Amino acid sequence: MVNKIFYSLIIVGIISSGTAFATESLISVQTDNVDYDEGDAIIISGHISTIIGKTQVTLQLFYNDNLIDIAQIEVSQDGNYSHIIIAEGRQWQNDGVHSLKVTYGEGNIAETQFTFNPNSKIIETKDNFEVTAGNSGTFDIPYSIKGGIIEDITIEPQILGILIKIDSVHRGTLVLDLPRQYIDAEKQNGKDDVFIILIDDLQTPYDESKSFSEFRTITIDFEEGDSEIQIIGTHVVPEFGALVMIILMIGILSSILLTKNRLQIKI
8 A cells, every 4th residue: 555655656746747847948038138218229039948950939029918029030059049129110109018928839938028118208308507616606517318307416526526416217328518627537648538437336337429629528328216426537626616725725734733643642
């Protein structure tokens, strides 16, 4: 009786294992991002663990169960596949979650999702922001921002730069025309140097599209939820003019006096 129960459990285990193996998908799928704006390239890729002859991958893209794109994709000899969809056209008018489904052979399915933001849903602003420069008065920074709004721009003399506070409701871009008279980055020979850009205290790359004698145009990409952008150069107009120099001199003199006192104590 015990042996019968033992063998029955073994058979059930084998059947269960066989069923799990049979339903295991041979295909995987992923996108290069989880959030896209109109006009972006959506890079789709995946891997086939067991190649079935010259079978192709069938890709279907859905929005709320409505089919908006379909494609047949060839599989390379190493089992990898990839496909690019440009998120533009009459089918790309709805914001929200889009679903990708890939099928390979019979019963081999993989799915993933991403969020899409059409241009009509993305905030874009072009304007001039007036920045206070203490005794130097005020100056304007022309800008355009897509995906959020600028809340404030302040001079930060201690970092030789400016601090920009933003409200980012989407992943977006900020384009600034930085007036050289008020903020710049230069090498010792007078040639242009790179700015240091920090977004929420993390250094990030930027693009510089224009460079003239009066201003430099830079483009900074940000993510949803980012709130502070620091632009650090080699000089910036002081926010409080002479007051800053007085504070710096007091700080330097205090450091000298403290250092002298410590030396005297040691002696």
